[in-house]
Amino acid sequence: MRLSEFIVAHVDRIVDEWESFAKTIKPAADSMSSTELRDHAKAILLGAARDMNTAQTKSEQAAKAKGEDLKKTPSLDEAAASHGELRHIVGFDLVQMTSEFRHLRASVIRLWVDNLKTPDLAYFTDMIRFNEAIDEALAESTAAYADQVTRSRDIFLAILGHDLRAPLQAVSMSTDLLALKAKLDEPCRAHLARIRMGTQHMGSMVSDLLEFVRSRLGASLPVERKRMDFGEACREAIDEASAGHPGTYPVLSVQGDTTGMWDRGRINQLLQNLIGNALQHGAASREITIRITGEENNVELVVHNLGNPIAEDAIGSIFDPLVRSNTAEHPSKGPTTSLGLGLFIVKEVVNAHGGSITVTSNVNDGTTFTVVLPKSV
Structure with a gap:
C-alpha cells in the first residue's frame, strides 16, 4: 500500500498516537480535552496525503526542498498554521509543539513500514514526499506560533505602557503641587526639578513605546490634520x-x-x-x-x-x-x-x-x- 493510501486508511489510528504523545506534554496537556489534544492532526495528515498525490516535476521538487512556497496544499498550510496558533494559546512552548511533528513523522513511518510486505522503489519517493509535506506543515505551524508570541508580547507592552501613564501623571501632578504650595529651600527645589525632568523623560519613553507597539500591531499612526x-x-x-x-x-x-x-x-x-x-x-x-x-x-x-x-x-x-x-x-x-x-x-x-x-x-x-x-x- 502506498504511503498516502495508508495515511488515509489509518488516519484515526495515527491521530490516536498523536493524542497519546500530546498527553505527555506537561503541564499544558493536563487541562486539555481529547478534542484539543487531537487539534488539527487529522487535517494535517489528510493534507499531507493530498500533497503526496499531487503531481510534482523535478524542478518543483527541487524548489520545495529549498523551502520555496509553491502553494500546492492550502488546506495543509491552513491546518498547520491554526495548530501553531492554538498550541501557543493553550501554553505549549515552541520545542513542545515541534516535538509533536517529530513524533508524528516517526509514528507514520513506523506504522507504514510494519504494514509493508514487499519493498518497492516507489516507496522511497513516498517517504520523500511525506517528509516534504510534514516539513511544510511544521514551517507553517512554527511561523504561526512565532507570530502569536510576537503579538502577545506587543499586547503586553501596550498594556504596560498604558498602565504606566497613571502613576507617572500622579508623580507629575504631585511635583507641580509641591512646587506651588510648599515652602522649599533651594536644594529641595533642585531635587524637585530633577524629579520633574525624570518624569518627563519617562513619559516620553512610554509614549515612544506605545507608538512602537501600535505599529507592530499593524496600525499606522493616526493623524488629525x-x-x-x-x-x-x-x-x-x-x-x-x-x-x-x-x-x-x-x-x-x-x-x-x-x-x-x-x-x-x-x-x-x-x-x-x-x-x-x-x-x-x-x-x-x-x-x-x-x-x-x-x-x-x-x-x-x-x-x-x-x-x-x-x-x-x-x-x-x-x-x-x-x-x-x-x-x-x-x-x-x-x-x-x-x-x-x-x-x-x-x-x-x-x-x-x-x-x-x-x-x-x-x-x-x-x-x-x-x-x-x-x-x-
Missing part, C-alpha cells in the same frame, strides 16, 4: 528640548510660508525627537542649526549638527526600532533614557503625513536630517 504653522511649532519644540540641555540653544531659520495641514501632536513628536537627537549627539562646542523652508506645496525641515558622524554601517538601520543612533567613535554625551525608538517614531510620523526623510553624516559636514512634508493631503 488641522491648519498650523510649522515654524511656530518648531520654536516651541526648541524651547522645550533646550530646557533639558542648559547652555545649548539651536539656531532657527524660517523662510517662506510654513503653514499647512498637519497633526500638531505628531509634528511635535517629530520635532522633539530630531532636535533632541541633535542636542544629544552634537558637539557641545558647536551650534545646532535648524532651517525651515516653506514652498508652494510642501515644507522642508533641515536639522544639522556637527560632531562625530553616524557610523557608516549604521546609516541604513538608523530608523529601525530599538536601534540607537550612536556615532562612529563615541556612543553619546552622557547617560540617556532613550529606548532607541525616537528616530523610528520620526519615520512613522513622516510616513503618516505622506512625506519623506533622509539623513547624511560624515566627518567634515556633520549630520543632517532632511524632512519634506506636503502641506495638504
Whole structure:
C-alpha cells in the first residue's frame, strides 16, 4: 500500500498516537480535552496525503526542498498554521509543539513500514514526499506560533505602557503641587526639578513605546490634520528640548510660508525627537542649526549638527526600532533614557503625513536630517 493510501486508511489510528504523545506534554496537556489534544492532526495528515498525490516535476521538487512556497496544499498550510496558533494559546512552548511533528513523522513511518510486505522503489519517493509535506506543515505551524508570541508580547507592552501613564501623571501632578504650595529651600527645589525632568523623560519613553507597539500591531499612526504653522511649532519644540540641555540653544531659520495641514501632536513628536537627537549627539562646542523652508506645496525641515558622524554601517538601520543612533567613535554625551525608538517614531510620523526623510553624516559636514512634508493631503 502506498504511503498516502495508508495515511488515509489509518488516519484515526495515527491521530490516536498523536493524542497519546500530546498527553505527555506537561503541564499544558493536563487541562486539555481529547478534542484539543487531537487539534488539527487529522487535517494535517489528510493534507499531507493530498500533497503526496499531487503531481510534482523535478524542478518543483527541487524548489520545495529549498523551502520555496509553491502553494500546492492550502488546506495543509491552513491546518498547520491554526495548530501553531492554538498550541501557543493553550501554553505549549515552541520545542513542545515541534516535538509533536517529530513524533508524528516517526509514528507514520513506523506504522507504514510494519504494514509493508514487499519493498518497492516507489516507496522511497513516498517517504520523500511525506517528509516534504510534514516539513511544510511544521514551517507553517512554527511561523504561526512565532507570530502569536510576537503579538502577545506587543499586547503586553501596550498594556504596560498604558498602565504606566497613571502613576507617572500622579508623580507629575504631585511635583507641580509641591512646587506651588510648599515652602522649599533651594536644594529641595533642585531635587524637585530633577524629579520633574525624570518624569518627563519617562513619559516620553512610554509614549515612544506605545507608538512602537501600535505599529507592530499593524496600525499606522493616526493623524488629525488641522491648519498650523510649522515654524511656530518648531520654536516651541526648541524651547522645550533646550530646557533639558542648559547652555545649548539651536539656531532657527524660517523662510517662506510654513503653514499647512498637519497633526500638531505628531509634528511635535517629530520635532522633539530630531532636535533632541541633535542636542544629544552634537558637539557641545558647536551650534545646532535648524532651517525651515516653506514652498508652494510642501515644507522642508533641515536639522544639522556637527560632531562625530553616524557610523557608516549604521546609516541604513538608523530608523529601525530599538536601534540607537550612536556615532562612529563615541556612543553619546552622557547617560540617556532613550529606548532607541525616537528616530523610528520620526519615520512613522513622516510616513503618516505622506512625506519623506533622509539623513547624511560624515566627518567634515556633520549630520543632517532632511524632512519634506506636503502641506495638504
